[in-house]
Each structure stands twice: as C-alpha cells, then as structure tokens.
Amino acid sequence: MYIIADIFSSEAVSEALDILKNDIPKAAWETFYVTALASLFSLILGLPLGVLLVTGSKGGIRPLPAPIMRILDVIINILRSIPFLILMIMVFPLTRLIAGSVVGTVPSIVPLVIAAFPFVARLVESSLREVDPEIIETAQSMGASPWKIVTRVMIPECMPSLISNFTIAVTTILSYTAMSGIIGGGGLGKIAINYGYYRYKHLVMIFAVIILVLMVQIIQTAGTFAAKKIDKRTRH
Amino acid sequence: MIEIKNLSKTFVTPDNTVEALKNINLSVNDGEIYGIIGMSGAGKSTLVRCINMLEKPTSGTVIVNGVDLGSLSDRELRKERSKITMIFQGFNLLMQRNCLKNICFPLEIAGVKKAEAKKRAEELLEIVGLPDKAKNYPAQLSGGQQQRIAIARALATEPKVLLCDEATSALDPNTTAQILDLIRDINKRLGITVIVITHQMSVVESICERVAIMDNGEVAEEGKVSEIFSHPKSLVAKRLVFPDSAETAELAGDEKLIRIIFNGHNSSARPLIAEMALKEGITANICYASTKTISGDLYGNMIIGIPNDEETVKRAMAFLKEENVTAEEV
Ligand SMILES: Nc1ncnc2c1ncn2[C@@H]1O[C@H](COP(=O)(O)OP(=O)(O)O)[C@@H](O)[C@H]1O
Numbered sequence: 001m002y003i004i005a006d007i008f009s010s011e012a013v014s015e016a017l018d019i020l021k022n023d024i025p026k027a028a029w030e031t032f033y034v035t036a037l038a039s040l041f042s043l044i045l046g047l048p049l050g051v052l053l054v055t056g057s058k059g060g061i062r063p064l065p066a067p068i069m070r071i072l073d074v075i076i077n078i079l080r081s082i083p084f085l086i087l088m089i090m091v092f093p094l095t096r097l098i099a100g101s102v103v104g105t106v107p108s109i110v111p112l113v114i115a116a117f118p119f120v121a122r123l124v125e126s127s128l129r130e131v132d133p134e135i136i137e138t139a140q141s142m143g144a145s146p147w148k149i150v151t152r153v154m155i156p157e158c159m160p161s162l163i164s165n166f167t168i169a170v171t172t173i174l175s176y177t178a179m180s181g182i183i184g185g186g187g188l189g190k191i192a193i194n195y196g197y198y199r200y201k202h203l204v205m206i207f208a209v210i211i212l213v214l215m216v217q218i219i220q221t222a223g224t225f226a227a228k229k230i231d232k233r234t235r236h
Numbered sequence: 237m238i239e240i241k242n243l244s245k246t247f248v249t250p251d252n253t254v255e256a257l258k259n260i261n262l263s264v265n266d267g268e269i270y271g272i273i274g275m276s277g278a279g280k281s282t283l284v285r286c287i288n289m290l291e292k293p294t295s296g297t298v299i300v301n302g303v304d305l306g307s308l309s310d311r312e313l314r315k316e317r318s319k320i321t322m323i324f325q326g327f328n329l330l331m332q333r334n335c336l337k338n339i340c341f342p343l344e345i346a347g348v349k350k351a352e353a354k355k356r357a358e359e360l361l362e363i364v365g366l367p368d369k370a371k372n373y374p375a376q377l378s379g380g381q382q383q384r385i386a387i388a389r390a391l392a393t394e395p396k397v398l399l400c401d402e403a404t405s406a407l408d409p410n411t412t413a414q415i416l417d418l419i420r421d422i423n424k425r426l427g428i429t430v431i432v433i434t435h436q437m438s439v440v441e442s443i444c445e446r447v448a449i450m451d452n453g454e455v456a457e458e459g460k461v462s463e464i465f466s467h468p469k470s471l472v473a474k475r476l477v478f479p480d481s482a483e484t485a486e487l488a489g490d491e492k493l494i495r496i497i498f499n500g501h502n503s504s505a506r507p508l509i510a511e512m513a514l515k516e517g518i519t520a521n522i523c524y525a526s527t528k529t530i531s532g533d534l535y536g537n538m539i540i541g542i543p544n545d546e547e548t549v550k551r552a553m554a555f556l557k558e559e560n561v562t563a564e565e566v
C-alpha cells in the first residue's frame with residue numbers, strides 16, 4: 001500500500017530532487033530532440049503525401065488513376081489504425097536497418113516517424129482542402145502549373161491551418177515519445193516508467209509528467225500564436 | 237478576335253447528364269465589349285470557362301486570336317492563358333498576400349523578374365485607382381476595392397482578352413457603376429477585348445455594344461444591344477428586358493395592355509399620354525414604367541392599359557406610331 005504521505009515523505013522528496021537534478025535535464029533534452037526530429041521527418045514525408053492526396057484526387061489539379069489513390073488511402077488508414085505500441089515492435093526490422101539497433105533514443109525516432117507521417121499527411125490533406133477551389137481555379141486561369149499552384153497558392157493560403165494542424169501532430173508525437181520509453185527510447189517517458197512504474201518512485205514520475213505537460217503547453221501556445229499571427233484574413 | 241464554333245458541353249455526373257451548352261456559335265471582335273446575359277443556370281459560366289479551356293468542351297472549337305485553344309498541349313495552353321485573363325464574382329484574391337503581391341502573382345507565374353513585376357504592379361495600382369493600398373491585405377478592402385485589385389491582377393500580363401464572370405454581381409449599384417466605368421476605361425485605353433457575363437440587363441445596357449442572350453444552354457438571340465433592347469424577340473430576351481411585365485399583365489384585368497418603348501426620340505412620357513387623351517380621347521392607365529432620360533432623350537419602356545375594344549386599340553397603335561415610339565400589344 002502506498003499512500004500519499006509516503007510519496008511526499010522527506011526522504012522520497014530529497015531522493016526525487018536528486019534524480020531531478022541528475023537525470024531530468026538530460027531526459028527532457030532527449031524528449032525534445034526526439035520530438036523535434038520525429039516531427040521534422042514526419043513533415044518531410046507527410047507534407048508531400050498530403051499534397052498528393054489532394055492534387056491527385058478526382059477533381060484535383062493533377063488527378064492520378066483512381067486505383068493508386070485508393071491504395072494510398074488504404075495504406076494510410078492501416079498505418080493509422082495500428083496501436084503505437086504494436087507498431088514499434090512491428091517496425092523493428094526497419095528500425096534496425098535505418099538506425100543499426102532497435103533499442104535506444106535515436107532508434108525510437110524510426111517508429112515515431114512511421115506512426116506520425118500518415119497522421120501528418122491526413123492533417124495536411126484537411127488543411128489543403130480548406131483552400132477555396134475558386135482561388136485554385138483563378139490561378140489555373142492565369143496559366144499556373146500544378147507545381148506553382150501547390151507552392152504559391154495552396155500551401156501559403158492555408159498556412160495558418162497547416163501550422164495549427166502541425167502543432168497537433170507535434171504534441172501527439174511528444175506523447176508517443178513517452179511510450180517509446182518502454183522499448184528503451186530515452187527521455188521523460190523512460191524516467192517516468194523506470195522510476196514510477198518499476199521502482200515505485202512516484203514523485204519522480206509526477207515530475208516527469210509535469211515537465212511533459214509543460215512542454216505540450218508551450219508547443220500548443222506557440223503554435224496557436226503563430227497560426228494567428230501570420231493569418232491575414234482579419235481586418236487589422 | 238474570338239470565334240466560338242459549334243461549341244457543346246455536356247456534364248455527366250453519376251446521377252444525371254446536363255447539356256450545359258448546345259451548339260454555340262459566336263464571334264467577338266477585337267476591342268469590343270461583348271455581353272453574355274442569361275438567367276442563372278443558362279450556361280454562361282460554362283461558356284466563359286470554355287473560352288479559356290478551364291472546362292474542356294465536349295465538342296466544337298474555340299479560336300482566340302487565330303489559335304485553336306483545343307489543339308494546344310497543357311504547357312502551350314498555360315502560356316496562352318496569360319493572354320486571356322478573368323475576373324470573378326467572388327474576386328478570388330489570395331488572402332494571405334498583400335495587394336501588390338496579388339498583382340505580382342500572374343507575373344511570377346510568367347517568370348517575370350521580381351523588380352520588374354513590382355514596378356508593373358505599382359503602375360496597375362495607379363490605373364485601378366488604389367495606389368495607396370499596396371501593403372494592405374484583401375480582407376482590409378471593400379468589395380469594390382477587391383475587385384479593382386482583381387482587375388489590376390488580370391491586367392498584369394497585358395492580356396488581349398478580359399473575361400468577366402458576374403464581376404459586379406456581388407457589388408452594390410454605385411460600386412457596380414464604378415467598376416463598369418473602370419472596365420470601359422480599360423477597354424478604351426488598352427484596347428482589350430472584354431466579355432461581360434451577367435444576369436443583369438442594366439450591366440449589358442451600360443457597357444456592352446453587342447450581346448448574346450443565353451437560355452438553357454443555347455444562344456436565344458444575339459446582336460446589337462440597342463437593337464435587342466428595343467425589339468426583344470425571344471421570350472427570354474423579353475423577360476430580361478422587361479423583368480416586371482409578367483406581373484403587370486396579371487394586374488391588368490380587362491384592359492388591353494400596350495408596351496411603349498422609348499428609343500430616345502421623345503423627351504417625356506407624360507405629354508404622350510396626355511396628348512393621346514386630348515387628340516384621340518383615349519384615357520390610358522400607366523401600369524408600369526421604367527424610363528430614364530439621358531441627355532434630354534427618353535429611354536426605357538412603359539406599359540399602359542386602355543379600354544379593350546378593337547377600334548380603340550387600333551387608334552392608339554396608330555397614334556403611337558405617329559409619335560415615333562415603338563408600341564406592341566402585350
Ligand atoms: N462541373 C459541373 N458538373 C455538372 N454540372 C455542371 C457543372 N458546371 C455547371 N453545371 C451545370 O450546367 C448548367 C449551367 O451552369 P452555369 O454555366 O454555371 O450557368 P450560369 O453561369 O449561367 O448560371 C447548370 O445546370 C449547372 O448545374
């Protein structure tokens with residue numbers, strides 16, 4: 001039986017503060033760079049895929065054969081429906097191929113990207129669909145090529161929405177990094193699991209979680225602010 | 237010169253087939269302002285979208301300045317499109333770009349150097365009367381101002397043809413008049429051929445030389461605006477020229493209705509009616525009148541009701557003919 005008093009006993013607190021000083025900064029940094037890199041790679045893969053989902057669809061600016069679009073759709077849906085914990089294990093071979101190992105902080109980036117890029121593609125798709133079709137048609141009427149329509153019209157016009165949606169993706173990736181602690185990925189998730197779950201040091205777990213929550217808050221606030229800031233559809 | 241030959245467009249959707257255009261033949265001369273008018277759903281937008289091949293015709297040809305647009309590759313067509321630009325009811329400006337950059341947009345596509353594009357955009361802002369709005373974003377502008385920016389943008393690539401699809405339909409009458417003035421001015425100054433699509437007769441009347449009246453995917457009537465305005469033949473034309481007469485006919489009761497059309501040969505409607513009463517002893521009831529005086533001459537139409545007997549009607553018609561107005565029984 002662990003009661004609140006035990007968790008906050010002076011012994012537990014001083015021990016937790018020690019761990020906090022020694023381990024947490026490194027763990028927070030790991031969480032930060034894993035999230036940043038996984039987000040970046042997910043964007044690199046997800047953005048073009050999301051664009052393709054819109055431009056390649058029937059009535060899009062560069063329609064692709066329907067079977068191809070269907071296959072893309074199914075693959076994305078499958079990747080998105082596999083629980084992350086299972087996906088991590090399923091992509092071991094790929095992880096080993098890319099990162100040389102399946103355990104550790106850097107290797108944990110691989111499953112994160114595999115899990116997140118289909119999600120990013122969907123978010124990009126939904127943002128791009130917000131662009132008024134008439135504006136796209138206007139660009140076509142001026143002789144814009146599909147590439148220019150994507151880069152000069154569609155993406156810039158929905159940039160505020162892309163930023164909001166990408167913020168959601170980043171916060172989701174951040175929460176996934178915590179899970180990758182289970183297979184040896186570093187970071188705050190690992191601290192929380194190792195100390196809190198395996199060694200019953202709940203205070204450490206609470207600290208780790210608080211820092212995760214703060215990180216999500218900061219990312220979300222920054223994302224919302226940026227999306228608002230760059231949007232020129234308001235009168236002032 | 238724009239030549240449209242045997243143009244047809246059929247939309248096939250899973251649940252039905254729409255013949256939006258049926259064998260259209262039209263030609264528009266260089267430098268003219270040509271109107272295409274029709275009720276909503278008549279096929280006007282489809283026609284104008286076929287002119288720049290935003291919509292591929294099902295059959296028929298569109299020849300602009302001697303080039304058969306249907307025969308071009310995608311790349312060639314894109315190049316040709318910079319010579320046939322378009323403005324829309326919804327303005328369709330890029331909302332995340334300021335006005336100057338909106339005007340630069342077609343130049344960017346055409347590969348014009350940045351500094352050169354900026355210079356041209358500034359000139360165009362001047363032409364459309366908004367030199368101080370360069371740094372403003374579209375959301376900060378009124379509808380009329382946004383349409384001016386859209387016009388400037390359409391002119392950036394020095395087009396030969398400007399297509400206006402309901403370009404004033406979202407604007408109030410005052411702003412409409414100003415935008416039409418601007419279009420007329422551009423047509424005169426730059427010699428650009430303009431095609432004006434509208435459902436409002438007043439728009440055609442104020443700037444077009446010739447007009448095609450579209451109904452149900454076909455050209456119901458085509459010719460000089462003054463001609464069609466004074467002698468509409470088809471039912472659609474009559475309905476567009478005299479939008480209120482149908483309701484007037486309902487109100488008529490047992491009177492005989494006569495439509496009088498003023499073509500600028502008279503100076504006022506009142507003496508005409510008074511004179512008919514004095515000379516012919518026919519008292520007329522004015523059921524409807526839509527007339528205006530342009531530099532002292534009267535234009536427009538009026539519907540009067542007179543006693544419904546053959547002899548009176550005959551005398552009234554003879555009198556009106558004498559008076560140099562067009563009269564017809566409704
Ligand atoms: N992409 C499309 N698919 C199916 N039907 C269409 C399409 N575009 C237009 N139509 C149909 O063609 C007809 C003419 O439309 P449109 O040219 O927009 O008329 P207008 O501009 O005169 O109001 C309408 O019946 C409309 O429903």
Ligand SMILES: [Mg+2]
Nearest residue numbers: 280281282402
């Ligand atoms: Mg229309």
